[in-house]
Amino acid sequence: MKKIMSAILAAAMLLALASCGGNNPASSSGNDSANKSGTSDPSTGARETYLTFKAGTSYNPGTAFYSGLEEFERLVEENTQGAVQVEIFGGEALGSEGEMAEGVAMGTVDACLIGSSSISKLDSNFTVFSLPYLFIDNDHVDAVFAGEPGQLFRDSIWSNNHVMMLDYWDSGFRHYSTNKCEINSPEDMKGQLIRIPDNPIQAATAAALGASTSTLGFKEVYLACSNGTVDGQEGPVFAFVDNNFDEVQKYMVLDGHIYAVMGLMMNGNVWEKLTEADQQIVMQAAKDAGVVEKTAIRSSEAAQVAELKEKGTIINENPDKEAWRAATASVYDQFADTYGADLINQIKDYPY
Helix, strand or coil: CHHHHHHHHHHHHHHHHHHHHHCCHHHHHHHHHHHHCCCECCCCCCECCCEEEEEECCCCCCCHHHHHHHHHHHHHHHHCCCCEEEEEECCCCCCCHHHHHHHHHHCCCCEEEEEHHHHCCCCHHHHHHHCCCCCCCHHHHHHHHHCHHHHHHHHHHHHHHCEEEEEEEEEEEEEEEECCCCCCCHHHHCCCEEECCCCHHHHHHHHHCCCEEECCCHHHHHHHHHHCCCCEEEECHHHHHHCCHHHCCCEEEEEEEEEEEEEEEEEHHHHHHCCHHHHHHHHHHHHHHHHHHHHHHHHHHHHHHHHHHHCCCEEECCCCHHHHHHHCHHHHHHHHHHHCHHHHHHHHCCCC
């Protein structure tokens, strides 16, 4: 009988120990921590979604910008095994680019792809990239934004706005077009009225070329060119094609007076919700998707120029860039104190 009672007591003690082990607080804490970073399903390798963020753009499906974001979405979701999800909102659904710039800083926008003029809302010195003929070519551009100047602005925007610059994307070089005459040299710009964005450096550049400027809203440009309110406008080739400006502009010069960068940016609070491993995945996805976006923008330009020429647009494809630089050298003197000669020269002379 004593042996039977001893066996029963031993069994009871084992059950009690097993019960205590199952309620171990350390085990529960570990599960909570795993849930926050997306636990894995051993059978599929998939992780539970722990973060979904919205990415806004002013562009619509079918554009290089939207397609780039779709690639970004694919890479993030695939490489985090579903733990991080991206929702793309195009067509200014999250606001204009300027509104998204403010929103990503305030935390009302998770992430956005915006142009340089809107990035400058987060760091006014970013307008240094509007200086005329600052870049030689795309290789120069890529070296600058991947190098020290690009990092300088990443750091500044993070420290002052708590916004992470995931990567610099592309909007291409901007060129002048007009209805007035062929543009074979800087002198051909004299006396022309050119629509530009509201940018003091662009206004100074046009003035140095002898032109005057208008800052009409972009949606008014087609009509203004059609009825002669302005003689011309400026922008990248893809925008000229997409907005059918060939119907109201006869002449173009591929002078590339400004390179327009895009920034894929994320609110700092959203960024900090990511695990360190997933931060690296998101950053790499932005870089890889940026290559896709840049390739689409750059590779399409030659075909678009050929298409415009077939439609009758007279295009100066090989202007004397040094003559244009010389004609606008005074703009650098005008803004030297604003940005500092060291920063300007670092960008202008950056090795590539």
